[in-house]
Amino acid sequence: MSWQFTVYAGPTLFATVVALALAGYTARLISDRTADATAVLFLGITLAVAVWTGFSALKLLHTDPSTKLLFYRLLHVGAAALPPLFFLFALAYTDRRRWLRAEVVALVWAAPLAFVCLLFLNPDGVIIGGVDVATGALVTLRVEDGPGFLLFVAYSTVLTFGALGVVAYEAARVGRSYLPQAAWMAFGATVPIVFVFLNGSSVPPFDSGVNLVPTSGSVAALAFGFVVFRYRLFDYPPLAYTTAMKYSPDGMFVLDEAGRIVHANPSGQDVLDDAGTDIGEPMTALVAAFDPEITSEGVFEVGRDGGPTRYVSVRVEELRRGGPRVGWVVVLRDVTEQQRRQRKLERQAERLNAFASTVSHDLRNPLTVAQGFLELAQAEGDGDVDREALDRVATAHERMAEIIEDLLQLAKQGEQIDATAAVPLDELAAETWANVDTASATLSADTGMTVQADRTMLRHVFENLFRNAVEHGGPDVAVRVGPLADGFFVEDTGPGIPEAERESVLESGYTTAEHGTGYGLQIVHSIVAAHGWDLRVTGASGGGARFEMVGLR
Structure with missing residues (x-):
């Protein structure tokens, strides 16, 4: 064998080495995980590039004309396989798996297979129109392209640009975070x-007599290698998988095993821009306290130094590909307004609680003194003492004590419910009834329900509704606690509430009872709302008042 050495072979051999390295990496991933269509087709592309560039280098380095012609035919086996492989890869990459049917694959491969057969048989010079060996500083083989070759070049060009069109369309549809990888793929393809057209036009340095088109394989291999490693092509779902991400108002991110952000939907990109962060940085640059290993959900602060603070609720799910974990999917929902409202309500509740505690303390002390002197006057008063007046003072004292107690209870209901437990409804109703002064009234509790609630606060609901029934319905009123499709009710046999007043009764201080404070039903309403339920005031079947707690979760 005769060999010649030239620097022109360097880039082509480099492309072969890169293609084989990518092929080995891809084959190992397929072996370790699953034979995903994207990975399998990419393996085919890298092997085709290796065949194309490898035999191109051998053709250039060898001096025997017949051997050069054999290498020419073999290199075009790899070159002919590249357009259909790239087209099918684009379909898999954009999740158009339904197109990867046997008939579609057969149709795409029909022309390349026919080309390869004609390449070796070459009837009437349909592929190879002629061969010319040039000798000089280098022995080169120049092949005249037949009409079949030119036709296949046109087919390959259409197929390649069709694949690029599919990728470009999907990248534009999904969002800007995918445009860079689509651009790199387009560049490599x-x-x-471009080299084919430059070589055909003999533009320097393509006029040297050496076919430089295979050297473009090094550029293509590096471009695809960059996409594979920079965007973790085989670790994360393809382009179209994230279509839903584009339209989500929540920021959605894909992290790699090291916790770095590798993908983000448009809403997520906006969050990154606001925080001065970008793709490729760790998630902790965005959410400082974030750790995907231990965080599944929670509320965190985000934002750049000196900027407005934003709050996001975080949800984390592991991302697995063929079994092993390859990263995480993180969803950030902006809850800034909810957090601000919650903090405002908490501050209001704290102020209300402090105010109620202060008022009750300041009122109870002089009230206690007044009650002491009243009891002394009642015990030691002489015949000139107006006993009826003293009784009225005692009643006023009792009413003041009730108002103070209700104010304290109302203030506490402004606090958020943080923990709930399973509460047997009938048992709690009976327990509460036993601790309320209900005279000769009767209770029937037959819900058979267990609800998720704050037991202490739910007891306050029953206390106030039971007292309300006795105050308005009299000592012989009958009270019933019964079930609803999405909650329960408390009703009585009293006079009921006129329809025009059913909204007013929930307002602070509203009462029609001679000795009522007007806070009881507002307390009920506050507790029900704190649980996330709804309170409806209506009429009972027997004409009394009925309070329905609905929307139980």
Whole structure:
């Protein structure tokens, strides 16, 4: 064998080495995980590039004309396989798996297979129109392209640009975070086509007599290698998988095993921009306290130094590909307004609680003194003492004590419910009834329900509704606690509430009872709302008042 050495072979051999390295990496991933269509087709692309560039280098380095012609035919086996492989890869990459049917694959491969057969048989010079060996500083083989070759070049160009069109369309549809990788893929795929046209036009340095088109394989291999490693092509779902992410108002991110952000939907990109962070940085640059290993959900602060603070609720799910974990999917929902409202309500509740405690303390002390002197006057008063007046003072004292107690209870209901437990409804109703002064009234509790609630606060609901029934319905009123499709009710046999007043009774201080404070039903309403339920005031079947707690979760 005769060999010749030239620097022109360097880039082509480099492309072969890169393609084989990518092929080995891809084959190992397929072996370790699953034979995903994207990975399998990419393996085919890298092997085709290796065949194309490898035999191109051998053709250039060898001096025997017949051997050069054999290598020419073999290199075009790899070159002919690249357009259909790239087209099918684009379909898999954009999740158009339904197109990867046997009939579609057969149709795409029909022309390349026919080309390869004609390449070796070459009837009437349909592929190879002629061969010329040039000798000089280098022995080169120049092949005249037949009409079949030119036709296949046109087919390959259409197929390649069709694949690029699919990728470009999907990248534009999904969002800007995918445009860079689509651009790199387009660059790698179009460089060989550009080299083909430059080589045909004999533009320097393509006029040297050496076919430089295979050297473009090094550029294509590096571009695809960059996409594979920079965007973790095989670790994360393809482009179209994230279509839903584009339209989500929540920020959605894909993290790699190291916790770095590798993908983000448009809403997520806006969050990154606001925080001065970008793709490729760790998630902790956005959410400082974030750790995907231990965080599944929670509320965190985000924002750049000196900027407005934003609050996001975080939800984390592991991302697995063929079994092993390859990263995480993180969803950030902006809850800034909810957090601000909650903090405002908490501050209001704290102030209300402090105010109620102060008022009750300041009122109870002089009230206690007044009650002491009243009891002394009642015990030691002489015949001139107006006993009826003293009784009225005692009644006023009792009413003041009730108002103070209700104010304290109302203030506490402004606090958020943080923990709930399973509460047997009938048992709690009976327990509460036993601790309320209900005279000769009767209770029937037959819900058979267990609800998720704050037991202490739910007891206050029953206390106030039971007292309300006795105050308005008299000592012989009958009270019933019964079930609803999405909650329960408390009703009585009293006079009921006129329809025009059913909204007013929930307002602070509203009462029609001679000795009522007007806070009881407002307390009920506050507790029900704190649980996330709804309170409806209506009429009972027997004409009394009925209070329905609905929307139980």
